[in-house]
Amino acid sequence: MGAQGTDPDAGADAARAALVREIAVSGAFDGDPAWREVFEQVPRHVFVPYYYLPAPTGYRRLWREDPEPRERERWLRGAYADEPLATRVRDGELVSSSSQPSLMARMLVELDVREGHRVLEIGAGTGYNAALLARRAGDENVTTVDLDPEITESARRHLATAGFRPHVVTGDGAAGCPEHAPYDRIIATCALRAVPSAWPAQCRPGARILAPLVTGLILLTVREAGHAEGRFLHTPAYFVPLRGGTQGEEPVQHIGGLPRRVLADDLFRFLLSLTAGRLDPHEALALWEREGRPVRERFGITVSGEHEWAWLDDPEGPYAWSLRPDRM
Numbered sequence: 001m002g003a004q005g006t007d008p009d010a011g012a013d014a015a016r017a018a019l020v021r022e023i024a025v026s027g028a029f030d031g032d033p034a035w036r037e038v039f040e041q042v043p044r045h046v047f048v049p050y051y052y053l054p055a056p057t058g059y060r061r062l063w064r065e066d067p068e069p070r071e072r073e074r075w076l077r078g079a080y081a082d083e084p085l086a087t088r089v090r091d092g093e094l095v096s097s098s099s100q101p102s103l104m105a106r107m108l109v110e111l112d113v114r115e116g117h118r119v120l121e122i123g124a125g126t127g128y129n130a131a132l133l134a135r136r137a138g139d140e141n142v143t144t145v146d147l148d149p150e151i152t153e154s155a156r157r158h159l160a161t162a163g164f165r166p167h168v169v170t171g172d173g174a175a176g177c178p179e180h181a182p183y184d185r186i187i188a189t190c191a192l193r194a195v196p197s198a199w200p201a202q203c204r205p206g207a208r209i210l211a212p213l214v215t216g217l218i219l220l221t222v223r224e225a226g227h228a229e230g231r232f233l234h235t236p237a238y239f240v241p242l243r244g245g246t247q248g249e250e251p252v253q254h255i256g257g258l259p260r261r262v263l264a265d266d267l268f269r270f271l272l273s274l275t276a277g278r279l280d281p282h283e284a285l286a287l288w289e290r291e292g293r294p295v296r297e298r299f300g301i302t303v304s305g306e307h308e309w310a311w312l313d314d315p316e317g318p319y320a321w322s323l324r325p326d327r328m
Contacts, residue, residue, distance in 0.1 A: 008064045008065065008066075008072045008075070008076065009045065009064075009076070010076075011073075011076060012043060012045050012076060012079075012080075015045075015076060015077065015079070015080035016039075016040065016043060016044065016045075016080055017040070018080065019039075019044070019080045019081070019082060019101060020036060020039050020040050022082050022102070023036075023039065023082065023101055023102045023105050024036055026082075026102050028102045028103075028105035028106045028109065029105060029109065030109075031109040031110070032108075032109045032112070034136070035105055035108055035109055035132075035136070038132055038135045038136050039101070039105065039132065041135060042128070042131045042132050042135055042162065043162060044079055044080060044098070044101065044128055045064075045076055045079040045080065046158055046161050046162045047098065047126035047127050047128035047131070047155075047158045047162070048079050048085055048087060048098055048126055048128075049063060049064040049065075049158075050062065050063035050064065050075075050087075051075075051078065051079070051085040051086055051087050051098070052085075052086040052087070052089050053078075053086070054086075058089075058092055059086065059089050059092075062074055062075040062078060063075060064076075082100060082101050082102050083100055084097050084098060084099050084100045084103075085097060085098040087125070087126055088150075088151065094240060095148070095240065096125055096126075096148070096151055096240060097125065097239075097240055098125055098126045098128055099125070099129070099189060099239070103235070103237065104128075104129055104132070106235060107187065107210055107217065108129075108132060108133070108136075108187075110210055110217070110219055110233060111185050111187050111208055111210045112185070112208060113133060113136050113137055113185055114136075114137070115136065115137060115138065116137065116138065116141060117137045117141060117184040117185050118137075118141045118143075118180070118181075118182070118183050118184050118185075119133050119137050119141060119142050119143070119183065119184065119185045119186070119187065120143050120144075120145070120176060120177055120180070120181075120183045120185070120186045120187075120199075120202070121133060121142065121143065121144040121145070121186075121187050121188075121189065122145055122173035122176075122186065122187070122188040122189065122190060122199075122211070122242065123144075123145075123146060123173060123188060123189035123190040123239075123240075123242070124144040124145065124146035124151055124152050124155040124168060125146075125151070125155065125189055126154070126155060126158055127144070127154070127155030127156070127158040127159040127162075127164075127168070128158070129144075129187075129189055130142055130144040130155065130159060130164070130166050130168070131158075131159055131162055131164045131166075133166070133187075134159075134164045134165075134166045135164070139164060139165045139166050140166075141166075142166035142167065143166065143167040143168075143169060143177050143180045144166060144167070144168055144169070145169045145170075145171050145172075145173045145176075145177050146169075146170065146171075146173065147170070147171065147172055147173060148170075149170045152168050152169070152170045155168055156168040167180055173188070173190070173196075173242060174196040174198065174242065175196070175198050176196070176198040176199050176201075176202045177202070178198075178202055181202035181203075182202060182203055182204045182207075183202055183203050183204065183207055184203070184204055184206075184207050184208075185207060185208050185209075185210075186199050186202075186203065186207070186208075186209045186210070186211075187209075187210045187211070188210070188211035188212060188242065189212075189239060190212065190239050190240055190241060190242040191212045191213070191214070191215075191237075191238070191239040191240065191241045191242065192211055192212065192213045192214075192241075192242055193213070193214070193323065194213075194308050194323035194324055195209065195211060195213065195218070195220065195228070195301060195303050195308060195323075197226065197303065197305060197306055197308070199228075200220070200222045200225070200226055200227060200228040200303050201225055201226045203222040203225070203228070204222070205222060205223065205224055205225070206221070206222065207221070207222040208220065208221060208222070209221075209222065209228055209230075212237040212238075212239040213232075213274075213301065214270060214273035214274050214276075215236055215237060215238060215266070215269065215270050215273055216232040216233065216235070216236065216237060216270055216274075216296045216299075217232060217233040217235050217237045218230060218231075218232050218233075218300075218301050219231065219232075219233055220301060220303065226303075226304070226305050227303065227304050227305070228302075228303045229300065229301070229302045229303070229315060230300060230301065231297055231298075231299065231300040231301075232296040232297060232299050232300065232301075233296065233297070234295065234296055234297050235296075236266060236270075236296075257282070258281055258282070258285060262285060265293075267288075267293060267294070267295060267296065268284075268285070268288055268293075270296060270299075271284050271287070271288055271294075271299075272284055274299060274310050274321070275310075275321050278321040278322065279321065287312075287319065291312065291319075294312060294313075298312055298313055299311065299312055300315060301323070302315045306324070307322075307324070308322070308323045308324050309321060309322050309323060310323055
């Protein structure tokens with residue numbers, strides 16, 4: 001893709017088509033091929049007019065209006081790479097990003113959104129995911145919430161530029177958004193320590209909730225108001241943490257004395273994060289080895305009112321851990 005004239009968007013259509021083909025080859029659209037057309041129609045570059053790349057001294061910005069044609073070309077190429085993009089950095093800390101498109105596609109397929117579904121997104125980001133949802137479910141049925149007014153204002157502007165007008169709300173995502181409830185689907189694009197009780201309470205029976213929790217993706221089905229249950233997907237997921245509510249970080253666990261090979265294992269680290277504050281790391285290791293090094297899909301979450309617990313294999317089985325320190 002060469003720089004063409006002074007138009008920073010030159011080549012965007014071809015780049016988007018190439019990205020969609022790459023996502024399709026990965027199998028991300030297989031469960032619901034209609035999402036392929038949605039990704040073909042929503043221009044990601046409109047939502048990332050600038051982003052940041054790691055640099056020796058912190059971050060380096062690439063932006064649409066760079067006076068150098070080569071830099072504009074690099075910006076556009078990155079906008080359509082199947083990679084996450086750092087979109088907002090504050091005091092050297094990443095506070096918002098645009099997720100990897102193939103992971104977004106997998107999450108949207110698992111969410112099982114249909115035309116007319118009322119959808120709540122927690123974490124507005126750039127607005128790109130809300131645009132994808134709006135293209136599938138309709139502007140009037142999509143609400144995206146973020147605590148940071150700078151993020152919501154930017155997302156609202158990007159969405160309008162791309163021709164979308166879902167509800168963009170500044171507020172604590174942990175509280176949901178009761179003014180547009182009840183919801184058929186809730187999706188979070190930020191990492192959680194626990195699923196806020198407000199979310200299933202604002203859903204219709206049969207609704208789905210999909211959220212990154214520790215380093216996995218939990219897919220819950222709402223059985224009745226305030227009660228939801230489901231298992232983790234096999235896909236690892238690493239997102240910027242949810243801010244607001246009671247989503248504070250767990251204390252760092254002491255893991256001295258554990259074998260290095262175990263600490264390098266992604267599935268064991270998932271178990272460590274899921275049982276943080278409930279199991280000693282050595283107890284977690286013993287459980288992990290005793291149960292045959294369980295994969296993510298064997299773990300699940302139950303939310304029942306103000307109670308919430310993670311479990312292995314069976315929500316009523318012997319291995320269960322509260323995800324809310326003051327409960328159970």
